[in-house]
Amino acid sequence: xxxxxxxxxxxxxxxxxxxxxxxxxxxxxxxxxxxxxxxxxxxxxxxxxxxxxxxxxxxxxxxxxxxxxxxxxxxxxxxxxxxxxxxxxxxxxxxxxxxxxxxxxxxxxxxxxxxxxxxxxxxxxxxxxxxxxxxxxxxxxxxxxxxxxxxxxxxxxxxxxxxxxxxxxxxxxxxxxxxxxxxxxxxxxxxxxxxxxxxxxxxxxxxxxxxxxxxxxxxxxxxxxxxxxxxxxxxxxxxxxxxxxxxxxxxxxxxxxxxxxxxxxxxxxxxxxxxxxxxxxxxxxxxxxxxxxxxxxxxxxxxxxxxxxxxxxxxxxxxxxxxxxxxxxxxxxxxxxxxxxxxxxxxxxxxxxxxxxxxxxxxxxxxxxxxxxxxxxxxxxxxxxxxxxxxxxxxxxxxxxxxxxxxxxxxxxxxxxxxxxxxxxxxxxxxxxxxxxxxxxxxxxxxxxxxxxxxxxxxxxxxxxxxxxxxxxxxxxxxxxxxxxxxxxxxxxxxxxxxxxxxxxxxxxxxxxxxxxxxxxxxxxxxxxxxxxxxxxxxxxxxxxxxxxxxxxxxxxxxxxxxxxxxxxxxxxxxxxxxxxxxxxxxxxxxxxxxxxxxxxxxxxxxxxxxxxxxxxxxxxxxxxxxxx
Numbered sequence: 001x002x003x004x005x006x007x008x009x010x011x012x013x014x015x016x017x018x019x020x021x022x023x024x025x026x027x028x029x030x031x032x033x034x035x036x037x038x039x040x041x042x043x044x045x046x047x048x049x050x051x052x053x054x055x056x057x058x059x060x061x062x063x064x065x066x067x068x069x070x071x072x073x074x075x076x077x078x079x080x081x082x083x084x085x086x087x088x089x090x091x092x093x094x095x096x097x098x099x100x101x102x103x104x105x106x107x108x109x110x111x112x113x114x115x116x117x118x119x120x121x122x123x124x125x126x127x128x129x130x131x132x133x134x135x136x137x138x139x140x141x142x143x144x145x146x147x148x149x150x151x152x153x154x155x156x157x158x159x160x161x162x163x164x165x166x167x168x169x170x171x172x173x174x175x176x177x178x179x180x181x182x183x184x185x186x187x188x189x190x191x192x193x194x195x196x197x198x199x200x201x202x203x204x205x206x207x208x209x210x211x212x213x214x215x216x217x218x219x220x221x222x223x224x225x226x227x228x229x230x231x232x233x234x235x236x237x238x239x240x241x242x243x244x245x246x247x248x249x250x251x252x253x254x255x256x257x258x259x260x261x262x263x264x265x266x267x268x269x270x271x272x273x274x275x276x277x278x279x280x281x282x283x284x285x286x287x288x289x290x291x292x293x294x295x296x297x298x299x300x301x302x303x304x305x306x307x308x309x310x311x312x313x314x315x316x317x318x319x320x321x322x323x324x325x326x327x328x329x330x331x332x333x334x335x336x337x338x339x340x341x342x343x344x345x346x347x348x349x350x351x352x353x354x355x356x357x358x359x360x361x362x363x364x365x366x367x368x369x370x371x372x373x374x375x376x377x378x379x380x381x382x383x384x385x386x387x388x389x390x391x392x393x394x395x396x397x398x399x400x401x402x403x404x405x406x407x408x409x410x411x412x413x414x415x416x417x418x419x420x421x422x423x424x425x426x427x428x429x430x431x432x433x434x435x436x437x438x439x440x441x442x443x444x445x446x447x448x449x450x451x452x453x454x455x456x457x458x459x460x461x462x463x464x465x466x467x468x469x470x471x472x473x474x475x476x477x478x479x480x481x482x483x484x485x486x487x488x489x490x491x492x493x494x495x496x497x498x499x500x501x502x503x504x505x506x507x508x509x510x511x512x513x514x515x516x517x518x519x520x521x522x523x524x525x526x527x528x529x530x531x532x533x534x535x536x537x538x539x540x541x542x543x544x545x546x547x548x549x550x551x552x553x554x555x556x557x558x559x560x561x562x563x564x565x566x567x568x569x570x571x572x573x574x575x576x577x578x579x580x581x582x583x584x585x586x587x588x589x590x591x592x593x594x595x596x597x598x599x600x601x602x603x604x605x606x607x608x609x610x611x612x613x614x615x616x617x618x619x620x621x622x623x624x625x626x627x628x629x
Contacts, residue, residue, distance in 0.1 A: 010161045011108035012154045012248050015042040017065070017095050019114035020051045021137050023058065028140035030057065032147065037061035038239040039147070039246030039254070042102050046091065046114055065094050111153075131156060144258065147246055148266060151225045151255035154248050155268060158223035223248055225268060226338075226619055227257040229324060230275035237604045242612040250616045259320040263327045271336045271623040272328060275602050277348050279318035280414035313440075315348045315411040317341060336626035338619055339601070343553035347601045350412045350442045354381040356551050360596055363547045370537025376544060376594040380445040383410060387434045387441075395443055396427055403427050404446040404474045404481075408494075409438040413600070419495035425474060425481040429488025436491055447595045448473040449562035451500065454536060457558045457605050458545045460618030465541060466607045469500040473565055534563055534592050548599060555622040556615075558603035564593040 016036060022029055023045050036043050037059065044063040045053070053064075067090055091114070099106040113135040133149035136142050228235070228244065235256065238244050244254040254273070257266055317325075321341070328337045347353050357378035365371035382395045399405075405424045412418060417438045423446060424430055430443065453470035456463065475481045481488065484502055492499045541561070548559060605611040 010154075010157050010248075011105060012157060013041075013109060013111050013150055014247050015044070015099055015102070015104045015110035016150075017044045017046050017098075017110060017112040017114070019137075020045055020047045020053070022113060022135055024053065025137045026140055026143055028143035029146070032143065033062055034059040035147070035236070035239050035244075036246065038242065039244055040242075040249070041150075041246050042104060044095075044098055046095070046112075063098065065098055067091060067094055111150075144256075148227070148255040148257070150246055151227075151253050152268065154253055155223050155225050158248070162222040222251075224252050224270045224620060224623060226252055226254045226271045226273050226623070227266065227269035228254055228273040229257050229259050231278045234275055234278065234604075237606070241605060243605065243615045245612070245616070250613065250620065252616045252620050259324060263324065269335070270627065271338055271619065272324060273338050273619060274321070274324065274344075276317050276321040276324075276341060276344055277413040277601060279321050280315045280348060280411060281318050282313040282411070283316045284313060314351075315414065317345070317348075333627060336623040338622045339554050339556060344601050346552050347554070347557070347599055348412050348414065350408055350410050351381075351383045351440075353412065353599055354378060354442060354444070357548075357596055357599065359551055360544065360547060363543055365540055365543060368537070368543055369539040371540050371543070374536075374540060374592045374594060376596065378596055379447060382443050383440055384443060385440045387431055387439070389431065392427075392430050396430075399443060399445070401445045403429075405430070406444050406446045407433060407437050408442050408444065410440045410442055411438070419493050421492055421494050423471065423474070423490040423492070423499070425485055425488040425490070426478060432487055432489050436489070444597075446471075446474065447562055447597070448565040449595070450565050452562070453597075454541070454561040455558060455603075456541050456545060456561055457603055457608050457611070458549060458554075458556070459605070459611070459614045460555050460621045461549075462614045462618065463538070463542045463545045464608050464610070464614070470562065471499055472502050474502075536561060536563070536594060540594070544594075544596065548596075552599070554601060555618055556602045558600050558605075559596055560598040562595050562597055564595055566593075 018029070023033070024030075033043060042063070043061070044065050045058060046065045046067065047053075048067050058064075091112075095110065095112060096106045099110045104110055111130065130146075130149035131152040133142060133145055230238075235244065245252070246254065255269070257263065257269070257272065263272075325337060325341050328335050345352075346356055361375075361377045363376050365374045365376065380399050380401045382399045384391055384395050403424060403426045405427075407422045407424055407430070409415075409418050409420065420437055422433055422437050424433070424443075433441070449470060451470050451472045453468055454465050455468055456465040475484065484490070490499065490502070544559070544561070548557065549555070605615060608614075
């Protein structure tokens with residue numbers, strides 16, 4: 001029987017009842033309430049007579065259980081044993097009615113955390129409500145471990161259910177696995193790597209047992225605990241989309257890990273899901289360093305960048321992320337890392353990513369549904385280390401296409417200014433970017449695309465997409481471009497939003513970031529969009545995703561695709577460089593050109609239908625590829 005089939009028979013924790021004393025006495029707990037609800041738990045606050053909550057202190061989705069006179073919500077004193085017994089009985093009746101009213105089995109699927117109110121014990125009877133966790137109203141310290149403790153408790157329940165069907169052989173396998181885990185942790189502690197011992201009950205088995213025999217394998221595979229490491233804002237975004245379920249589903253449950261603490265002390269978990277790009281730093285490039293993307297022309301050698309200037313610092317993972325990867329490498333194949341750092345490293349550096357994306361021109365679309373007459377490529381690109389004349393002249397010659405350009409920092413994410421970008425309307429305006437776009441930077445061809453972008457998500461082998469508004473078409477003559485931005489530069493922060501409107505003629509360039517629409521630009525974009533009815537087919541997008549999956553080695557990623565509107569570049573005789581026709585100009589009978597303008601690791605999957613189920617399957621599949629069941 002597989003994990004998903006077993007889960008329907010396992011009494012996993014689905015409800016959590018917290019005393020009012022805990023909720024309003026512990027800020028660290030209150031900060032987690034919304035995440036608990038988004039994670040699929042039914043949460044209730046247990047209030048005694050006269051207890052109240054300040055408006056906004058408890059998020060929507062948290063139920064309130066009002067107790068009658070003579071009962072308290074936990075933490076309140078009682079004058080006699082009789083009144084204490086009556087209070088406890090009242091609480092139990094209230095919680096039972098609440099649980100049954102929401103389809104929860106009482107008491108097996110509900111945990112009550114109410115110090116002084118008779119905490120419910122788990123069926124195993126070890127005296128702990130959650131493994132290694134005891135609620136404390138006096139301090140915030142234990143509460144960041146609450147969701148990890150919930151995962152540990154559910155893992156214990158899954159293992160108990162598996163053991164019930166495996167008999168003595170399974171017990172022997174668990175014993176061997178525990179012995180091996182103890183030996184491993186002892187060795188790590190002796191070497192100064194593991195820190196404190198694991199904060200879980202003694203009955204928990206490790207995430208994997210190595211060569212412990214086949215008897216332990218079903219127990220380990222009954223539920224996969226995925227510990228994740230990412231910044232709080234990203235955690236909230238994913239949890240809100242239902243991607244970080246705290247109640248086991250499809251054989252997977254998620255819980256946060258703290259990279260500032262020893263990971264060995266947070267076992268058991270089977271997989272680490274990370275957004276390592278949240279923690280980047282700058283360092284020297286790998287040895288040997290890649291050749292400079294924009295070498296100076298022979299006549300300008302004395303004025304061009306020196307060898308030191310072209311040996312640019314590049315983004316790399318920070319020390320906590322590197323320590324995380326080292327921890328996984330010491331587990332002997334018993335813990336997976338999704339995705340491996342060597343794969344995610346390819347998308348944090350826009351120069352390296354652009355080189356990978358250059359191979360998209362090799363994708364064969366003929367024979368795919370909707371692929372006839374369709375070609376695909378990446379934008380032309382070049383990297384610069386300074387916005388100074390000699391280097392820019394050499395870069396433009398290497399780039400080989402006309403303005404407009406979009407200019408991005410080489411570091412793709414994880415730093416405050418990695419999303420500071422600029423739309424540059426003519427070549428000379430590149431010199432205006434000093435101090436506005438961080439260096440080193442990638443100068444990338446901007447492709448007019450009728451203000452429509454296809455956000456494509458890949459979760460394992462599943463591909464889905466959403467359609468969103470994007471940057472409007474840029475005028476193709478210098479006078480019209482100057483009317484939009486007298487200095488030829490429109491800056492914006494891509495993390496907040498793309499400038500889906502452009503400033504009106506005579507307006508300030510700064511208004512682009514504020515999204516102030518120009519009627520002429522909006523009308524031109526609308527007219528262009530009305531004449532274009534081409535939409536990339538699902539099979540075409542799947543072929544692009546398959547190519548990127550293979551080239552990058554990622555299981556969780558997203559990429560942005562636009563359909564070229566054609567007639568690209570400022571026209572000759574209009575004050576700009578000579579125009580260069582695009583392969584897909586939207587004309588009848590001509591090739592349609594798809595351009596993949598960006599790739600990112602571990603997107604939010606926002607707005608994608610069915611994303612939680614597909615996401616769980618992708619994470620589990622990536623884990624199983626590294627740690628077979």
